[in-house]
Amino acid sequence: MSTGAARIEQSPGYDPDDMMIVAAARALRGRRVCFVGIGLPSTAANLARATHTPDLVLVYESGTIGAKPTRLPLSIGDGELAETADSVVSVPEIFNYWVQAGRIEVGFLSAAQMDRYANLNSTAIGDYDHPSVRLPGAGGAPEIAASCREVIVLIRQSHRTFVERLDFRTSVGFGEGPGDRARWGYRGAGPTLVITDLGLLRPDPETCELTMTDLHRGVDVDRVRAATPWDLAMAKDLKITEPPSAEELTRLRALQATQDR
Amino acid sequence: MAKIQGLAQAIEDLVHDGDCVAMEGFTHLIPVAAGHEIIRQGRKDLTLVRLTPDIVFDQLIGMGCAKKLVFGWGGNPGVGSLHRFRDAIETGWPVPLEIEEHSHAGLTNRYVAGASGLPFAILRGYFGTGLMDRTETVKTVQCPFTGEKLAAVAALNPDVTIIHAQQADRAGNVLMWGITGVNKEAALAATRVLVTVEEIVDHFEPRPGGVVLPTWVIDAVAKAPAGAYPSYTSGYSDRDNAAYVAWDAVSRDRDTFRQWIEEHIVQGAPAVSS
Numbered sequence: 001m002s003t004g005a006a007r008i009e010q011s012p013g014y015d016p017d018d019m020m021i022v023a024a025a026r027a028l029r030g031r032r033v034c035f036v037g038i039g040l041p042s043t044a045a046n047l048a049r050a051t052h053t054p055d056l057v058l059v060y061e062s063g064t065i066g067a068k069p070t071r072l073p074l075s076i077g078d079g080e081l082a083e084t085a086d087s088v089v090s091v092p093e094i095f096n097y098w099v100q101a102g103r104i105e106v107g108f109l110s111a112a113q114m115d116r117y118a119n120l121n122s123t124a125i126g127d128y129d130h131p132s133v134r135l136p137g138a139g140g141a142p143e144i145a146a147s148c149r150e151v152i153v154l155i156r157q158s159h160r161t162f163v164e165r166l167d168f169r170t171s172v173g174f175g176e177g178p179g180d181r182a183r184w185g186y187r188g189a190g191p192t193l194v195i196t197d198l199g200l201l202r203p204d205p206e207t208c209e210l211t212m213t214d215l216h217r218g219v220d221v222d223r224v225r226a227a228t229p230w231d232l233a234m235a236k237d238l239k240i241t242e243p244p245s246a247e248e249l250t251r252l253r254a255l256q257a258t259q260d261r
Numbered sequence: 262m263a264k265i266q267g268l269a270q271a272i273e274d275l276v277h278d279g280d281c282v283a284m285e286g287f288t289h290l291i292p293v294a295a296g297h298e299i300i301r302q303g304r305k306d307l308t309l310v311r312l313t314p315d316i317v318f319d320q321l322i323g324m325g326c327a328k329k330l331v332f333g334w335g336g337n338p339g340v341g342s343l344h345r346f347r348d349a350i351e352t353g354w355p356v357p358l359e360i361e362e363h364s365h366a367g368l369t370n371r372y373v374a375g376a377s378g379l380p381f382a383i384l385r386g387y388f389g390t391g392l393m394d395r396t397e398t399v400k401t402v403q404c405p406f407t408g409e410k411l412a413a414v415a416a417l418n419p420d421v422t423i424i425h426a427q428q429a430d431r432a433g434n435v436l437m438w439g440i441t442g443v444n445k446e447a448a449l450a451a452t453r454v455l456v457t458v459e460e461i462v463d464h465f466e467p468r469p470g471g472v473v474l475p476t477w478v479i480d481a482v483a484k485a486p487a488g489a490y491p492s493y494t495s496g497y498s499d500r501d502n503a504a505y506v507a508w509d510a511v512s513r514d515r516d517t518f519r520q521w522i523e524e525h526i527v528q529g530a531p532a533v534s535s
Contacts, residue, residue: 063440
């Protein structure tokens with residue numbers, strides 16, 4: 001990611017990453033506890049803290065609960081997170097007592113591939129035994145997907161990332177549709193929001209299939225259809241996302257600038 | 262009781278060809294110096310275990326020390342792919358690498374069962390994922406009280422676990438603090454335990470959140486200042502983020518990688534980033 005300072009000089013506007021981060025931060029308004037990974041989710045959660053939800057409790061997988069970083073962390077185990085946390089617990093504790101027990105309100109996930117039921121692949125592209133691209137793997141994702149009360153997915157929308165069929169199912173959204181999560185005994189609601197560079201998608205309450213509910217400004221229906229390999233469901237009352245406000249962008253640039261410190 | 266000894270001697274005594282070797286450290290307290298010593302001693306056919314294999318595992322894999330990797334997430338944190346790990350899985354270079362992959366929660370609970378002397382641990386997870394079919398050490402179990410179906414993961418008891426910590430005292434007790442990850446469980450699950458430390462002190466100061474491993478569960482303590490480099494040790498050294506970025510270019514090419522290992526690990530030049 002380029003630095004905040006350079007980007008301000010380059011462009012008074014915003015790019016698709018900025019829009020995704022701002023949309024994710026807005027989705028955290030008034031939330032209490034959020035499980036974050038590095039990259040866009042961490043930036044979004046810290047932007048929420050810097051704007052409308054200062055008391056948002058950030059939980060990182062390394063065991064840091066209530067981290068209050070003054071600069072954006074470079075890894076989920078950044079020393080800054082441990083030093084500013086309310087509590088630092090072990091990895092068994094973070095998964096067993098905090099994630100699995102349902103104490104996390106919102107968890108963020110990303111992936112290389114997603115299908116129409118928001119199932120995610122972060123394991124391999126191609127055949128599992130002979131992958132064309134071996135990806136890092138599951139990490140914390142399966143349990144975040146299973147047990148956080150809600151999940152927000154951040155993913156770009158294209159034929160590469162949105163697929164009819166995952167090459168590997170690393171973590172679950174809604175499986176093959178209604179009833180699967182209950183059958184697996186998962187207590188979290190699953191992905192309630194998917195944020196892409198083109199807009200927002202939400203699961204249909206009846207079918208669980210992702211439905212485009214909002215488009216970012218400047219994006220039209222043809223473009224999202226062209227970026228999606230299946231016949232994408234569209235909300236009847238399709239909304240337009242508010243672009244990032246001047247305040248949101250200023251706070252975001254200030255946060256991004258901390259990465260250079 | 263832990264022997265306080267040199268790192269090379271400790272690796273020679275405790276790590277043998279074909280062993281199952283867990284080297285933990287969740288983004289902090291990573292036993293990098295010990296990994297380099299394993300490369301120098303040319304260990305082969307190891308089953309390496311770690312929640313988050315990163316650069317030092319990329320190096321061990323690229324040098325052909327491992328025949329199998331048990332893991333949860335293999336990447337260069339904040340940078341991208343581990344190229345030696347990918348090359349081994351995608352093309353079998355320099356030797357084919359068998360993999361057994363878990364979620365972090367699943368592998369963590371394998372250590373917990375191992376440390377507890379139980380045959381397995383349970384968790385709510387894995388169902389609906391492809392991991393269930395691909396991983397022999399995950400099965401389904403029914404709760405005898407509620408009838409709920411849950412995932413069971415087999416206990417993991419490594420032949421040897423290696424961790425890094427801030428301090429040991431002269432009796433070989435070990436103190437670590439900050440993000441201690443799964444270090445305690447990985448150590449207590451193992452048959453043999455080696456701890457590398459930044460410093461050997463006369464007495465421990467009390468530390469908030471400090472974890473003490475008593476000397477009588479440890480086989481060897483070896484002093485390895487900056488032993489987690491390029492990762493960090495809270496209270497002693499910072500993470501060298503540039504080194505993680507630099508590793509991407511070094512590890513992309515097989516020859517560049519081999520040359521880097523020869524210069525920095527085998528010849529023992531300090532592995533500082535330029």
